[in-house]
Amino acid sequence: MRLLIAILALPLCAQPIYDILIRNGHVIDPANGRDARMDVVITGNKIVRVAENLPAAHAREVIDAGQFYVTPGLIDIHTHVDAQGAQLNVNPDHNCLPSGVTTAVDAGSSGHKNFEHFKRLVIDRSQTRVLAFLNIVGAGMYGAVEQDVFEMDPDAAAAMIRKYPGIIVGIKTAHFKPPGWDAVDRAVKAGTLANVPVMVDFHPMEKYPELVLERMRPGDIDTHFYGRLTPQLDANKKMQxxxxxxxxxxxxxxxxxxxxxxxxxxxxxxxxxxFLPDTISTDLHKSSIMLPRANMITTMSKFLNIGMTLQQVIERSTIRPAKAIRRSDIGTLSEGAIADVALIALDRGKFAYLDSGHGKLIGDRRLRCALTIRNGKVVWDEQGLSLTDVSRAGPYSNFK
Ligand SMILES: [Zn+2]
Incomplete structure (x- = not known):
């Protein structure tokens, strides 16, 4: 009888019960206070276990992460994405997944008049999880009517936000030129009606204190913080x-x-x-990805080289942005969470970084995304970590 049980049990034990085991990586998962060598297990599209020394025999696929940091898929809360080659915007999959970004929040490309078109063409067709700040301007940035106050309808914007909870995660106001607070106030009104944060890209130099002390609400997001149009430092370079x-x-x-x-x-x-940023983001678009190289992983590298710790950089690219957009279900390796994961290399050497002007900074570290998993699937694998050496691969076909 004992022999029979052993025989019956054997094939069961040998059955893979996990789809992917990411083995022995240095896990940095600030949402759960993890900062140690651990294994991460994925079944289907979910994280199912994060622990030390999990059995490799139970996994269909083992990815050796001994040389890498393993983090939640990164969240970039300021992007301009499009799958149709719009004037400014870039393809989310091509520009986010190779940086480890699994969630890109589009910052105001569409407004209440054209969000559903944007959703059909971009959100529904991307592997990257694309979310949106709805522009307070009805036609968003596509309409060339950003200065027209009559295009800013808080009720219509709030109604569209309520229709897509968790997908439209906030409201955006940007590039408003006339004096006065019309754009900010209307965006805040829409944000209050729909109970979402406002992302503000509006920098009235002399009135900036009024903006951040009175007009914006707690939880609202001031973007472009280290820009030269934001009066954040006094003449002696001290924080105001x-x-x-x-x-x-x-x-x-x-x-x-x-x-x-x-x-x-x-x-x-x-x-x-x-004064560290609350969230690290790129303002990814056709110009920013070129000379300043404002993709996510390079932007994170810049902050690493100017004095932030790796843990601080990861936290501000995962759970902090998730909380800012009130989506604490992402930016985490919690068991049960959707399996969005990045494997990040920390290269040492001499690396040049560009800012938005003519400034260059030489650093000694560079972050590089080696592999990205989105919704349980490997979608970026720079070094073939998930693949078999060609000498042992047998017959095989293309990826799709
Ligand atoms: Zn922007």
């Missing part, structure tokens, strides 16, 4: 006290690197004075 007061009342400060909004001459003194 009102910025600290704004942070204290709960306003969030986001990077939004872009082609014009990240300057080493501002970011370095701010970081040295301990």
């Amino acid at each position: 006290p009102y910025i600290l007061a704004a942070r204290k009342r709960g306003v969030l400060f986001d990077v939004g690197h872009g082609s014009g909004s990240f300057w080493f001459r501002i970011a370095v003194p701010a970081i040295q004075q301990g």
Whole structure:
């Protein structure tokens, strides 16, 4: 009888019960306070276990992560994405997944008039999880009517946000030129009606304290924080006290690197004075991905080289942005979460980084995304970590 049980049990034990085992990586998962060598197990599209020394025999596929940091899929909360080659926007999959970004939040490409078109063409067709800040302008950035206050309808915007909870995660106001608070106030009104945060890209130099101390609400997000149009430092390069007061009342400060909004001459003194960003983001678009190289992994590398720890950088690219957009279900390796994972290499050497102008900074570390898993599937694998050496691969066909 004992022999029979042993025989019956054998094939069961040998059955793979996990789809992917990411073995022996240095897991940094700030949402769960993890910062140690561990294994991460995926079954289907879910994280099912994170622990030490899990049995490889139970996995269909083992990825050796001994040389890498294993983090939740990164979240970039300021992007401009499109699958149709719009004037400014870039393809989310091509520009996010190779950076380890599994969630890209489009910052105001569409408004209430054209969000559903944007959803059909971009959100529904991308492997990247694309979410959106709805532009307070009805036609978003496509309509060339960003200065027209009559295009800003808080009720219509709030109704569209309520129709897509968790997909439209906030409201955006940007590039408003006339004096006055119409754009900000209407965006805040829509945000209040729909109970979502507002991302603000509006930098009235002399009135900036009023913006962050009075007009914006706790939880609203000021983007382009290290830009030269944001009066964050005084003449002696000291942080302005009102910025600290704004942070204290709960306003969030986001990077939004872009082609014009990240300057080493501002970011370095701010970081040295301990003013870290609440969230790291790229303002990814056709210009920013070129000379300043404002993709996510390079932007994170810049902050690593100007004084932030790797743990701080990862936290501000995962659970902090998730909380800012009130999606704490992502940016985490919690058991039961959707399996979005990045394997990140930390290269040492001499690396040049560009800011949004003519500034260059030489650093000694570079982050590089080696592999990205989105929704349980390997979607980026720079080094073939999930593949078999050709000498042992047998007959095989193409990826699709
Ligand atoms: Zn932008």
